[in-house]
Amino acid sequence: xxxxxxxxxxxxxxxxxxxxxxxxxxxxxxxxxxxxxxxxxxxxxxxxxxxxxxxxxxxxxxxxxxxxxxxxxxxxxxxxxxxxxxxxxxxxxxxxxxxxxxxxxxxxxxxxxxxxxxxxxxxxxxxxxxxxxxxxxxxxxxxxxxxxxxxxxxxxxxxxxxxxxxxxxxxxxxxxxxxxxxxxxxxxxxxxxxxxxxxxxxxxxxxxxxxxxxxxxxxxxxxxxxxxxxxxxxxxxxxxxxxxxxxxxxxxxxxxxxxxxxxxxxxxxxxxxxxxxxxxxxxxxxxxxxxxxxxxxxxxxxxxxxxxxxxxxxxxxxxxxxxxxxxxxxxxx
Numbered sequence: 001x002x003x004x005x006x007x008x009x010x011x012x013x014x015x016x017x018x019x020x021x022x023x024x025x026x027x028x029x030x031x032x033x034x035x036x037x038x039x040x041x042x043x044x045x046x047x048x049x050x051x052x053x054x055x056x057x058x059x060x061x062x063x064x065x066x067x068x069x070x071x072x073x074x075x076x077x078x079x080x081x082x083x084x085x086x087x088x089x090x091x092x093x094x095x096x097x098x099x100x101x102x103x104x105x106x107x108x109x110x111x112x113x114x115x116x117x118x119x120x121x122x123x124x125x126x127x128x129x130x131x132x133x134x135x136x137x138x139x140x141x142x143x144x145x146x147x148x149x150x151x152x153x154x155x156x157x158x159x160x161x162x163x164x165x166x167x168x169x170x171x172x173x174x175x176x177x178x179x180x181x182x183x184x185x186x187x188x189x190x191x192x193x194x195x196x197x198x199x200x201x202x203x204x205x206x207x208x209x210x211x212x213x214x215x216x217x218x219x220x221x222x223x224x225x226x227x228x229x230x231x232x233x234x235x236x237x238x239x240x241x242x243x244x245x246x247x248x249x250x251x252x253x254x255x256x257x258x259x260x261x262x263x264x265x266x267x268x269x270x271x272x273x274x275x276x277x278x279x280x281x282x283x284x285x286x287x288x289x290x291x292x293x294x295x296x297x298x299x300x301x302x303x304x305x306x307x308x309x310x311x312x313x314x315x316x317x318x319x320x321x322x323x324x325x326x327x328x329x330x331x332x333x
Contacts, residue, residue, distance in 0.1 A: 014099065017107050020083055020092040024063050027088040031063040033132055033187075034114035038067045038104045039122025043074035045231060050082050052126035052228075054089065058133050065091045067108040070098045075122070117190050120228070124184040128226030135187035138222060146189050146217030147174070147210075150225035152182040156232040166221040174214030177207040181219075184228040191216045 035053050039046055053064055064086075068079045076094075083092045093107045109117075116136060120126060128134075131150070138148050154161040166180055183206055191213065213219075 014095075014103055014107055016097065017093060017095045017099065017103075019111070020080070020094065022083065022087045022091050024088060024091045028061045028063050030061060031114045032060040033058070033062045033116045033118060033136060034065060034112035034190075035062060035118045035120065035132070036065040036067065036108040036112060037120050037122055038069070038101065038108055039071070039075055039079065040069040040098070040101070040104070041071050041073045041075060042122035043071070043078060045123040045125075046075050046078050048125040048229075049120055049122050050079075053120060054082075054086065055129045056126075056132045057129050058136070060136060062089075062132065063091060063113065064089055065093060065108050065111045067104040068092055068094045069100070069104045070095060112190065115190060116187055118187045120184045123231045124182075124229060126184065126228050128228075131225050131228075132187070134222060134225050138220060139187065139189065142220070144217055145220050146171070146191060146213045148187055148220040148222050149181050149185040150222045151227040152185050152230050153227045154230050154232050160229070163227050165223065168221055169214075169219040171214040171216070171218050174219045175211045176214075177211050181206070181210060182228065182230050184230060185225075188213055189216070 035056075037049055037053070039049070042049070050066075056062065066079055066083070068076050070076065079092060083090045091111060093111055099107075116139060118132060118135070128150075135148050135150075139145060149166060151163045151165045153163055164180065164182075166185075169178060188209075210219075
């Protein structure tokens, strides 16, 4: 079948996906950690990503799942080269056509078997060979935490930034989708097989997953783990967007998270989470407009009661404020 970059119909986007032959399930029948990489058109970067995973030194079993989305720049050939060389460590899920980021992430998450999961996208890489060991040791010893993460650096235009550190978060603070938790720095408990990569991508990717995980525990920053490297380049899913698009994406993610929590049945826990999300959005609101306002969902006006708290949300004032912010951004160019 000839590969194509045209996204398939959503009804059958995973129908043709398959896993390349390997021996991982025989040699690693019960992995404690699943590492997974989603990659597309990362030929210049993917070797660094894979090598950063393969260099990990652990006292527990690890499996490595790579979702290769039918790249045409040589990424596919590099991934297959590593899969052939390490059949006891690498599982490759793919298709003979491009399925898109959301479906690629979903099939990777469906493949994971570990108690813990760690993601390193194809254009990022790890630098600490004990990253997984240190993170697992912390999570095993601290059941009240659902996630831990570490510092990262940004590589842009061949220049590496200084180390960007983080902080600890309560579950409610995690629900509020705080910034600064780079994807490649995280290790999470696999708390719900029902939440798929496609779900998280549709609802805001990392924003949604961080918020969802906050329902199950706290988040710890581990300063002892060496920083991962996040590449900022023109082909990145996020860095390729302009400031306006990133602003839209951030707020839209928070709106989707908010709507998700409104649908939960655990009203007491949802009430706390909604309050945290509301406070976080209020803190960020001044970046868009400096007048008092409420925040938004994607209806013109919505009034509801959740866990005894009356919520009044307005969408039109948000759109007006957003348009003014975008106009100012355009004026700076």
